Amino acid sequence: MTVVDSSSGRFGEFGGRFVPEALMGALDELERAWETARAEGSFDRELAALHKNVVGRPTPLYEAERFSERVGAQVLLKREDLAHTGAHKINNTLGQVLLATRMNKKRIIAETGAGQHGVATATAAAYFGLPCVVYMGAVDVERQSLNVVRMRMLGAEVVSVEAGSKTLKDAINEALRDWVANVEDTHYVIGSVVGPHPFPEIVATLQSVIGTEARAQVLDLLGRLPDEVVACVGGGSNAIGMFRGFYRDEAVALIGVEAAGEGLEGRHGASIARGRPGVLHGARSLVLQDDDGLIAEAHSISAGLDYPGVGPEHSWLQASGRASYHSATDDEALDAFKLLGSTEGILPALEPAHALAYVMRRGGPGTVLVGLSGRGDKDVATVSSISSMGDVT
Amino acid sequence: MSALSSGLEERRAGGRKLLVPYVMGGQPDRDSFPRILAAVSRSADALEVGLPYSDPLMDGPVIAAAGERSIRAGVGPSEALELVAEAGGKSLRVIMTYYNPIHSAGEESFCAATIKAGVSGLIVPDLPLEESEGLRRAAADQGLAWIPLVAPTSSPARVAAIAATATGFVYAVSTLGVTGTREQLSERAAAVASACKEATDLAVLVGIGVSSPEHAHAAALYSDGVVVGSAVVRLVAESGAEGAAAFLAEVRAALDEAAETA
Numbered sequence A: 001m002t003v004v005d006s007s008s009g010r011f012g013e014f015g016g017r018f019v020p021e022a023l024m025g026a027l028d029e030l031e032r033a034w035e036t037a038r039a040e041g042s043f044d045r046e047l048a049a050l051h052k053n054v055v056g057r058p059t060p061l062y063e064a065e066r067f068s069e070r071v072g073a074q075v076l077l078k079r080e081d082l083a084h085t086g087a088h089k090i091n092n093t094l095g096q097v098l099l100a101t102r103m104n105k106k107r108i109i110a111e112t113g114a115g116q117h118g119v120a121t122a123t124a125a126a127y128f129g130l131p132c133v134v135y136m137g138a139v140d141v142e143r144q145s146l147n148v149v150r151m152r153m154l155g156a157e158v159v160s161v162e163a164g165s166k167t168l169k170d171a172i173n174e175a176l177r178d179w180v181a182n183v184e185d186t187h188y189v190i191g192s193v194v195g196p197h198p199f200p201e202i203v204a205t206l207q208s209v210i211g212t213e214a215r216a217q218v219l220d221l222l223g224r225l226p227d228e229v230v231a232c233v234g235g236g237s238n239a240i241g242m243f244r245g246f247y248r249d250e251a252v253a254l255i256g257v258e259a260a261g262e263g264l265e266g267r268h269g270a271s272i273a274r275g276r277p278g279v280l281h282g283a284r285s286l287v288l289q290d291d292d293g294l295i296a297e298a299h300s301i302s303a304g305l306d307y308p309g310v311g312p313e314h315s316w317l318q319a320s321g322r323a324s325y326h327s328a329t330d331d332e333a334l335d336a337f338k339l340l341g342s343t344e345g346i347l348p349a350l351e352p353a354h355a356l357a358y359v360m361r362r363g364g365p366g367t368v369l370v371g372l373s374g375r376g377d378k379d380v381a382t383v384s385s386i387s388s389m390g391d392v393t
Numbered sequence B: 001m002s003a004l005s006s007g008l009e010e011r012r013a014g015g016r017k018l019l020v021p022y023v024m025g026g027q028p029d030r031d032s033f034p035r036i037l038a039a040v041s042r043s044a045d046a047l048e049v050g051l052p053y054s055d056p057l058m059d060g061p062v063i064a065a066a067g068e069r070s071i072r073a074g075v076g077p078s079e080a081l082e083l084v085a086e087a088g089g090k091s092l093r094v095i096m097t098y099y100n101p102i103h104s105a106g107e108e109s110f111c112a113a114t115i116k117a118g119v120s121g122l123i124v125p126d127l128p129l130e131e132s133e134g135l136r137r138a139a140a141d142q143g144l145a146w147i148p149l150v151a152p153t154s155s156p157a158r159v160a161a162i163a164a165t166a167t168g169f170v171y172a173v174s175t176l177g178v179t180g181t182r183e184q185l186s187e188r189a190a191a192v193a194s195a196c197k198e199a200t201d202l203a204v205l206v207g208i209g210v211s212s213p214e215h216a217h218a219a220a221l222y223s224d225g226v227v228v229g230s231a232v233v234r235l236v237a238e239s240g241a242e243g244a245a246a247f248l249a250e251v252r253a254a255l256d257e258a259a260e261t262a
Helices: A021-039 A041-055 A065-071 A089-102 A116-128 A138-143 A145-153 A168-182 A199-222 A237-243 A312-320 A330-344 A350-362 A377-386 B003-012 B033-041 B061-072 B077-087 B099-105 B107-116 B133-142 B156-165 B189-199 B213-220 B230-261
Strands: A061-063 A074-079 A107-112 A132-137 A157-161 A186-188 A228-232 A253-261 A276-280 A283-287 A323-329 A367-372 B018-024 B047-050 B093-096 B121-123 B170-173 B204-207 B225-228
Touching: A021 A041, A021 A089, A021 A168, A021 A199, A021 B156, A041 A089, A061 A199, A065 A074, A065 A330, A065 A350, A074 A199, A089 A107, A089 A116, A089 A186, A089 A199, A089 A237, A107 A116, A107 A168, A116 A132, A116 A145, A132 A138, A132 A168, A138 A145, A138 A157, A145 A157, A145 A377, A157 A168, A168 A186, A199 A237, A199 A312, A199 A367, A228 A237, A228 A350, A237 A253, A237 A312, A237 A367, A253 A312, A253 A330, A253 A350, A276 B099, A283 A312, A312 A323, A323 A330, A323 A350, A330 A350, A330 A377, A350 A367, A350 A377, B003 B018, B018 B033, B018 B061, B018 B204, B018 B230, B033 B047, B033 B077, B033 B230, B047 B061, B061 B230, B077 B093, B077 B099, B077 B107, B099 B107, B107 B133, B156 B189, B170 B189, B189 B204, B189 B213, B213 B225, B213 B230, B225 B230
Parallel strands: A074 A367, A107 A132, A107 A186, A132 A157, A228 A253, A228 A367, A253 A323, B018 B047, B018 B225, B047 B093, B093 B121, B170 B204, B204 B225
Antiparallel strands: A061 A074, A276 A283
């Protein structure tokens, strides 16, 4: 379903197009290309084939029986960690690069936080034979070095961004600067449901395959819908992808889980819990900022949630009451990371570990569908450096 | 007619080409900032003061780093505006700021504070035509002139629509890209400036990448003058008030020479 007002690019009072004049033509062009592609059946057919043959869709729905016993609720995992490249990000990048080829763009750029979107964009660019530049904050280059190596092996150029907080927010700034300079031959594959219209709508539509599949799989397994659908929220693309499958099912609660970092009174990334309306990266949404309107530095143990803004559709879902938002701290996410590993043999990425942490806190009863948006290989070094798990005895 | 446009028209009357240098609010430090403003005013027709911002996505490394230094020294957007107010002086001044500090303060109260600081115009590089209606109205209510940007990628219809909103001058962005010095002035600058000239009687100033007296001379042949940003910001940091003033005197001379040719 479409929830954006395409004339204003807004979800309720959020969204819009707050960008330099230089990009306005490109955003119009992108919007037209997207509408044309959607109207022609061939785009959807090509994308469906890519999903099947490149991504390995549908990803499984997995009943986490031993984890469920421990938390007291029936927990179902939508296994996006089993998608090609190890996260849901590939759903978006293949769709956007396919669109870029239809627009005759010759060059692909992207930002990345945890590196999963960078890897997925590098993969899609390699698949279509286009050169790719990925901007990544210097702090993230350090803490997600495995993904930096992966991107380079896939042929992408990785640019370490030294400005500002040296994380995802600054990587997006740098990607936008590149796009302003090279807008005529370059497509910017934005990695989440953020940015100026039509990006939030495009990314949400491309990720909605997660929720559409999951809804059918849960019905198939249980003959009924889950009580809650839970997903972590940084920019919020995997959560929107899940939620969009369930908007019309009003009995199903939609729960987003933000990064509470060191706690909501300390450093965190909870833009919905603690932000106020502002404009960041081309859209009006809830933003962590100071009294002067300077954007605050976020903090999370997970690079993918370390972002002071959130997609405008989430701000709208919260304002409308259709979804509600909770948060989990770094420590809670680490506990969830370990529990899923020891009970199910699955190492989740630290991002969806926040969603699992909410489920652990929630307890029973009921059936909870959780978006397991990515796998935890990339986080092994981070986890071992801050817990005793890395000690060899 | 806004105070800014009438001030600029008076100066243009004899065929003079306009020079608008850009300085970053609060640079190189709080105490020296008034001296910088006075020094760069000497050859200028108006000054553009940037408000420090955390995420300046239209700015290249020189201006972005200057803004970061101000913020680290505790000079954010509202403090920078206060420094402009305290500096006094008679020069025409315009503010360049990203939109979020305006949104945060509220459009009306931001415009009121800006006018109160002795500023007469407003440039907001991340607020395009379609999103700026409310702020343009708030600015007009306070007598604050609106200075829109036109890009090389703006369609003819957009150039006309954007130019129609201008009440100060029109900022013709010379090239695709962020602020910063360039070896050469973009070949596209002339086309952008000419398109703007056809769409408005207000002054059309060329900016982004205007880095030398030679660039200024070339741009003045098809426009009403130039905005010089990164080159000035770099000189303020490296050579202080006198270094920046000496450079601007050369740019002034180049513009005057162009005015005689044109």
